[in-house]
Amino acid sequence: MAGERALLLGRDAACQEIMSALGADPPGNVVIVGPAGAGRTRLAREALVLAERKGRSTRWAAGTRAAAGVPLGALAHLLPAIDTGADTLALLQQATRAIVGDGALTPRVLGVDDVHLLDPLSVTLLHQLAAGGAVSLVLTVRTGNAVQDPAAALWKDGLATRVELQPLQREDAELLIGRCVDGQVQTRTVERLWRLSAGNPLYLHELVEDGLRSGRLRRYEDLWSWVGEMVPSQRLTEIVLAHLGDLDADEWRAMQVLGTAGTCSVEQLVEFSSPDAVTALERRGTIEDDADGSGEVRVAHPLYTEVIRSLVPEAARQRTRRRLARDQAADGRDDHLLHRAVVLLDSGVTADSSPLLTAGARQAVAQLDLPLAERLARAAVDEGGGFPAYAALIEAVRWQGQPALAERLAAAAAPAATSDDDRGRLAAARALTLFCGLGQADQAEAVLREARTTVQDGEGRALLAAAEAMLAFLGGDPHRAVRRGMTVLSAPTGAASALAAAAVAAGLAVTGRAGQALTTAESGWLALDSHPDPAERIHTRVTLAQAEILALGLSGRFCRLEQRAAELHRQNLATAPEWIGDAIACVHRGWAALASGQPRVASRWLAEALPALEERDPIGLLPLCRSSLAASRALVGDVCGARRLIDGSQPACAGAIAVFDPLRRMAEAWVAAAEGRRGQAGVLVLEAAALAARQGQEAVEAVLLHDGLRLGQGPRIVDRLYQQAERLDAPFMADLAAHAAAAVAQSAEGLEEVSSRFEQTGALLLAADAATGAASAYEQRGERRAAAAARLRAATFARECGLTQGSALEVLPLPALTAREQEVARLASAGLSNQAIAGRLVVSVRTVETHLSHAYAKLGISSRADLRAMLPTAALARS
Known part of the structure; x- marks a missing residue:
């Protein structure tokens, strides 16, 4: 059932369109169209469920190939009183009366699945029902494979609303997969599943279920990822073959060729099969022009390709590849070069093969297909490819996480x-x-x-x-x-x-x-x-x-920072196969989120990057990933997880890559603070800033000094922070200095002003800290209402960061409420009405109103919404 519900993800707009049509005056009809597996049936059934909730009676029928040979066969269970000996007109009249029913004020809703499989008389009946308006129709029609749409006249003549189901967008696919596994999923796994399914909900769901059954979809700590190839299961193969329909021998040969080669020219495909077969496949939409504009054709759905490939023996695939490679060698096109090199490698290299193998290896490196690049480059080196072959081999090996081997190969390449x-x-x-x-x-x-x-x-x-x-x-x-x-x-x-x-x-x-x-x-x-x-x-x-x-x-350009990190990540997923760059892109997203004040988001990305970087780290990014993740976890309260990361053994590159040492020490400070050792945390942050200063990292030093303010070191850092702000070219640095100065001076107005500037730049956690400081300063001056307003802003910012409190919010006292005021305030914030609170506490509604009024006055607020926003910041003050 959970899987069925998941199949509706991404269909909100379609549901809205359907309900608008059914809820019109007079009620309308709907035709849901889409390819096999798009979720037409599921959406139609959901439409009937929603109609029932509106008080309308519903009926359901489904077309089948078996019933198509019998007039009104698919609708027979809805027509108990029909005289089968009557003529066609009488049959239609009797069927109409049976389906329309007793003429209720609200027309019933009839859902009919797979209308394209109905017999002609049933189709005629549906047209008459739609024209009569006494019944609302929800019909589904499959598109593709040259299927005729018998309901087309309805929407063309304005008798029905046509709702076309599109493939799921990547974001919806990610949600569907996450629901199926009940957790977060590695982004590369999402990308692979989404691309292979082409956004088809049924295929996507089946792939995930198969991954869970086979164990290839595995959970590592809090993240699910796919290990190994995505080979279609027997069940999914049968579903795909059923969707492909019956293929004759020539059509099947054409599909085998494309399943083996991926793409080829129409002329080549005709040579393997026949002109009629290629024409028939194109007409049915089973094959289509390649998206890169090469003039070649491919199978229309990537999963079809994988299924067909899995059914073709390896020997047959090799014969096909060799024949295609001979044709491609004759045309000399560069986009066939890598294919020819692979075929050459698989069929046996020759004495003059090193130029092609080397060129193929270089192209594979450029496409980041590093295992293939290594295979080709090794063969090219063995065949005397010289330094170009060695260069490609060294790069392929290095980026697969084998630095010692890369160094040995580099030494061997020196004579070349x-x-x-x-x-x-x-x-x-x-x-x-x-x-x-x-x-x-x-x-x-x-x-x-x-x-x-x-x-x-x-x-x-x-x-x-x-x-x-x-x-x-x-x-x-x-x-x-x-x-x-x-x-x-x-x-x-x-x-x-x-x-x-x-x-x-x-x-x-x-x-x-x-x-x-x-x-x-x-x-x-x-x-x-x-x-x-x-x-x-x-x-x-x-x-x-x-x-x-x-x-x-x-x-401090945080909005652009997150946009750019996400953009780089998307580019990597779209243009490269799975490689260590996936983890590097996740580190960029995690560091961007942490710098922007979103430690929960940062933890998600950094946790995805960590296992891959622990396995291989060609650019020495593991120390930054580990320390940033420790800081993120410390900020969200996962003290044990943060401590394990800080105490873990350092990678081999840690001693050489010193540029991130100040950030690593800063992470240690946040972990100490999370453990309650605030004094030591202050010392550690000053040490981190001093190290950044010695290295000449002035911008890093300024950020770390400001972190010192957040850890109680304001008087010791404010002057140095001002000096740095005057030297550096970012207005953000001036905001950091202004925050420090206002905090040390306990200037409520100054803190509110800098909080607003942080908000404008997207630094919401800093905005929360500054607003909290402003609330504290107002409180000390006895300006309770201003304090409450600042506190509310702080709580709002912290919540947008995914936190219940900012670093300063922990120590901010709220105005004292009596025990009964606290009790009433908590129940009100939980959504209980005054009547419900009175019943629970066995007091009058008027007493509840009085206590709530007193609580509002003390907190300087005026509504339950404000109360809910304030409660997460800290426990309501003790009486």
Whole structure:
């Protein structure tokens, strides 16, 4: 039943359209159309349930192939008194009377499923009923496979409202999957299921159920994810084959070819089958033009492809691939190159195969199909592909989380690097692998030093300088990263420009020059797009994204920050298969949410990233992920979970990647605060800010100093925070300083003003803290109503952040209420009426009104809504 209810997700607009038609005066008719599995039947039944709730009687019938040969066969159970010997006109008159019934004021509702399977007489009857208006019809018709719509005349003539069911959007698919598993689902798993089902609710539901039965859909802590391939089950295969309908031998051969190849030209498909078969499949909508505009065709639904592929023997698939590859080799098209390389690899390489294998490996790297890239590149290396084959292999292995193997391959590739450009690329790749993957900072720097003695070419030396800039940033020296990287950007050259831009943008972000950082990142994206070689693109792309996220977050541009993090995440899901970039994108979203003051949202994303990064971490992002998750959990009250993360063993890269050490120490401070060690937390946050200052991370230092204010260190940080705000280019830094000054001075008006500015930038948790401080300042001045208003704002902001309280809200006393006032206030906030409260407390309604009036006056509020908003901030004050 839960699965059936889930199938209605995303159908709110359709339900509304149906009920509007049935509730019109006079009541109308509805025709629900959509492909197999779209949920037509479920929606029609729901329409009848809703009609019954409105007091209307309902009847139900369904067309079937078996009943189609009998006049009125599908409606026979609704027609008990019909004379089967009567002529056609008499039959229609008797059937109409039987269905219309006793002529009640409110017409009954007749639902008929699969009208396309009805006999002609039944269709004629439905048309007459619709025209007569004595019965409201809810009809369903399947689209696709050249099915005729016998109800088309109804909606074309204005006798019915046509409701066409569209595929589920991704968001609705995610909700459906989450309901099926009763939990949160990894985003890549959602993406895979949604794409394979193409938003078809039935297919999606069956895929999830099969994943649960087979154990491939598994729960890791609080997150469900799919492990392994998505192979259709026997049950789902039978459903799909039934939806495909009967295929003759030629049609089946055509489908087998497309199931094997994915796409091919119409001419090739005709050679494998026949012109009539291809025409018939196109007419039924079973195959369609490929979406990329290549002029080729594909199977219309991705699940059909998987089902057909699973039914074709491997030997037959190999024969098909070899024949297609021969044809594609003749046309020489680049978009067939990877396919030809795979076919060559599967069928056995030859002496002259290394160019094709190498080109295929490079293309697979560019498409982030890293396992395939590794297979092709290994074969290319074995066949003498030289340095280009090694470069693709090193990159594929590195990003699959094997840094030690990548380093060994790089050493083996050294003799093949015969040009300065090759030697510079190899040294840069080795340095990044040693530094980020293995945590060997000294060895990484030694590789670059040695390369500088031999590489003389300008582009090769520029790439070495860009790598040095990147290592400087990661090592906690952002100013040096900017200086070194700018030497490359001053004379742009090839791949080095994009990598240098990434390092410079990241360095500018943490040193408080956000505007320059974002401009530099934009130039880096442009340089990356114009760079033809995929081997150095991946690290650059990831770091450019990181630089943008840092710049937006540290400059307080929180609305744009969350938009950009979500945009980068969507781009990754849409353009790449499953890879470690999924986890990196989740870290970006988690850090963005934490910086914006949404620790619950941050926990969700960071918890998704953590297991993948613990398995493989090619850029050294695990320490940031772990510390950010610890801070998020501390802020939402999961003290034990936060402590486990802080005390966990550090990854190999932690010693080398020092740039995130201040944030890690800040996380330790929040965990200490959550454990009740507020004094130690204050010391830790000042240490974190001092470390950021020593590294030259002025923007990070300012943010950490402000966190010190939230942990009771206001007098010690306000002057330094003002100094930093004057130097840095973000208005957000001035807001942080103003907050500190107003808090130390206990200026209620100043705190309210800065709270409003935080609200405008999207920093709602900071807005809650400032509003709480304002409430406390008003309370000390005896301005109870102003205090209550500020407290209400604080509670509202905190609730929007997913919290019941902000850091300062914990210690804010509320005005004293008597025990009876507290009791009445709690019951009122729970939604009980005055009458219900009086009955529960055995007092008069007037007494309840009096107590509630006193509570409102003390709290400075005027409604139950305000009361509900205030109660989560803290316990109502003791009498």
